[in-house]
Amino acid sequence: MNWYLKVIKENFANFEGRARRTEYWMFCLFNCLIVFGLAILAGVFAAMDIQALSLxxxxxxxxxxxxxxxxxxxxxxxxxxxxGKSGWMLLIGLIPFIGSIWLLVLYATEGDQGDNQYGPDPKSLPDPA
Structure with a gap:
């Protein structure tokens, strides 16, 4: 939960710097849990024909x-x-099938060791957990 809060509180709209795999995947996990939880609750109440709660x-x-x-x-x-990739590489996901696979590989790849053009290595910084 700490990683999720770090993204929301400290780096809400920070497009500069670097994010470790842990920070990215934990944010994705909590984001998916919240989205699926809300969608499931909406679906359950719709199936029970309780429209007000479903809406x-x-x-x-x-x-x-x-x-x-x-x-x-x-x-x-x-x-x-x-x-070590530009944020514009996100647009490669627009290429059907192959783009999504390539992005998934990049998200799962270990980051550059040491400093790169986007900032210091986040593994060398103190751990927020």
Missing amino acids: LFMGCYMVYALLALIPSLAVTVRRLHDT
């Missing part, structure tokens, strides 16, 4: 998705920076 949770889902968009892009760009 409430669907509204919460949409608001959260919009609020999480900028931090998601920021942590993704910083993750690409950690591998």
Whole structure:
């Protein structure tokens, strides 16, 4: 939970610097848990024909998705920076199938050791956990 809060509080719209794999994947994990939880609750209440609660949770889902968009892009760009790639490499995901696979490989790849053009190695900095 600490990594998720770090992305939201400290690096909300920070597209500069580098993000470790742990920071990126933990943010993705908590983001998915929240999104799936809200979607499941909306679906359960829709199946039970309780429209008011279903609409409430669907509204919460949409608001959260919009609020999480900028931090998601920021942590993704910083993750690409950690591998020595420009944040614009995110656009390679527009290439069907191959682009998504290539981005997944980059997200899972260990970052550059030592400093690179995007900043110091986040592994050499103190751990926030």
